[in-house]
Amino acid sequence: MAVTAGVQGAFDTLATCLTEAHDLRIVALAAVICTIGMHSAYAIGGVVARSPRGRDQLLWGAAGTLATASAIWATHFIAMLAYRPGVPVAFALDATVGSFFLAVALVGLGSLIAIGRPGPGGRTLGGIVSGLAISAMHYTGMAGYDVPGTLHWKPSWVTASVISGVFFTVASGHAAWSRHRLVRRSAGTLLMLGVCAAHFLGMAAVTVTPDPFRQIRPGALSSETLLVLVTNAALLVLALALVAVFVSVRFERRRRAEERRLRDFADVAVEGLLICDGDRIVGLNRSLEQMLGRSRDSVLGRSLAEILPGIAAAADVPVGRERDATVTDADGTSIPVRIVAQDIALGDSAHRVVAIRDQRERLSAEAEIRRLAHLDPLTGLPNRRSFGEALAARLGPGARLVGRVALVMLDLDRFKPINDTLGHAMGDALLRRVAGRLSAALREGDLLARLGGDEFAVLASVADAAEAEALADRLIEIARRPYVIDGHVLEIGASAGIALAPADGRTPDALAQSADIALYAAKEAGRGTWRLFETEMTMRRQQRRDLELDLRRAVARRELQVHYQPQVDAATGAFTGAEALVRWHHAERGTVPPSVFVPLAEEIGLIGEIGTFVLRRACEDAAQWPGTLTVAVNLSPLQLKEPGLVETVLAILGETGLAPSRLELEITETALLHDDGSTIATLAALRARGIQISMDDFGTGYSSLSHLSRFPFDKIKIDRSFIQLAPHHANSASIVRAITTLGRRLGMAVTAEGVETEAQRAFMLGEGASQLQGYLISRPVPADAVAELFRAHSRVETG
């Protein structure tokens, strides 16, 4: 009760002091000056804080101090002018001026403390000093208050005055550094309250008792003089305030523009950007908005961990070093990202900017690249590489073999000619169709791949060999069905080799090799079929390899020989010439028959070289023979297809000096099959030079009359198989008869090959054959032997 009454009394006293002892209009003026002054104090303070350290800051600091001190001072004295104690008053000059400088000194000190020692401690201390500046100024000023009377002071009011001045100033100082805008705004008002409280409580503390014996001291300033002084001080405050506000506004505008620039800048960035103040998100750019599918406003103010789960604090994001993370978008989907942080100063505090790069596109591009690296682009099937990986996974170390693994290697037959004649586009379309067909023949779990070209492979789990064979069967059968592409009907076939793990190979390489060998065996067996790997195949393959090697060596070393089988005129028995026959005698193998090594040479591309060798040797040898004896040389179909054959033949004739008319080139019907006209043209060119062309082995194979009619052969050679059956075998006899008749009709000479008996000779003569060749006349003999034979004979004839 007593306290309440005391406080009530105090308020009454204060109210009475204000309303009765003061001219309220002037009080209002004081309040305005004080308000402007205190707010400008903080406006200038803001400029000081934002100014770079150095001269500018010092100057602005001094201006701020001056403005604040003069505002306090002016407030005091204007208020004093409003005070009407009922007697004339004057102000001592020294105290009046001294109080101003005291205010400047203490406010300056307080500000220096507050700025020099950042933090609440410095602010409190600075506030106390500045607060004391108000009271110190006030009571110093009051010391110069000259009235014709006595001043009586109430100590409790004085104490209250000093404490409230300090209290409000400290509060104002803290408010100025507050995080909250509104609180910050209130700093000026609090300071103003401090000034006012200190002043008016101080005025309430004093009572004036008029004393007629006291005189106003001379030299004291009259109210009028003071008014001029104070007005000037107030104007100074106003001017400074205006400048401060102006500068502050410009500062603010520049800050806004900078902020906008920063934001625009951030918004054009492709990467997502987050600005964090501590762990709170205070900014983000448009890219991040889009990445998250969230609006700026829904993200601002959230904690970093809500957007970047797993990142507890901004401090966890490494500065300058990227790390992987995920962000959660509006739908709760995790997006893989890479993040990196950077500290920047925004306004007056340090912020951390987190750059967030969306990895989805890169990851999916990488996945696509990985996928492409494993796929055959043409058919979309796994390629050789991924097939190898699958095989390794099934057979590799650590893989458990369940049942058996079958590897089926598949090659298309007759694919190359289609590719060559109908073009690659057609070949590609066909391969795509084949891929589709083969896929249709698979069972669940079988893996089909295109290894390249027209090679495919299937990896399958099978219970036994029969299952693998059934699979190969299906594959071959489905591949062999006709294809209709762009109106073309295409027919191809397929051959397959099967190898089973673990029996035929435990490692991918071994199994693949076995399957390859089996595939080779399937091709050798005539294609269009499959073969299961057998151990002997490896041996046979090896043997063939050895033979191939030996043949290459023999050709390179010119170890092949040419033997000659003489031919005689059927009617006179006189030698007409000989057929050159290639012979290969191998040191260990013995004599290798042409039926073995010629097909091999054709397959491995040696036939051209062998053919040229034989031709040259035959021409050399024949050039030594007497008279017009001819030499017959076989040309393989492959040789005939080689460009430059005519030139080669002519060159050899030129080198050896053999007359073209003494060279006879023998071809078989096979050479004319699928001929697009170029073979016929070659033959015509040779014949035009006087070389004779004969049709060999006639009667076997196609025996097509069309072949005989397409080219004017000089000679037809009847195959030995008919001669050997004739004359007793009626069928053969009539075939021989038909051919001789045909030859006569077409004006072609007819040679009988393989004549071994007198009966055959007689029969052939009877049928009108013009020439005979065979064991009855002579076996094939070496070059010098035939040369000797011919020479001896010509001696007999001429001699």
Added chain:
Amino acid sequence: MMLYRLVYRSRANLPEASAEAEVADLVARARAANVRIGITGALLHVDGQFLQAIEGPLEAVEALFEKICSDLRHRDVQLLELAPAEERLFGAWAMEQVGRHEDVVDRLPLSVGTAATSDATLALLRAQLPRLQRPG
């Protein structure tokens, strides 16, 4: 659009017991599918053999024949003919299964690959079309 006709024959690869039912099902599906792509034709299934004629735009014929050739329910597919056609021979039938065993078993064309076989096949298929619906 140029009209094409394709004739082939093949050997059925179906378990004997359910072959008839499976073929009936196949034809029912084929009919529905063929209507959509403008294919008409007839299929004869007898004695473990298929003889089929399909006609329509080349592209549709090719696509269908490729499907048929990827089908494991038959094998040894032999193309008898692929040729432009003046008119549809089976215009009223998206895919008609024709021929009872006893009607055709002795009349199946024997040799393959020649135009004559194709002609004989077409004649046989045509002769077996349902009489009542055969267009005048």
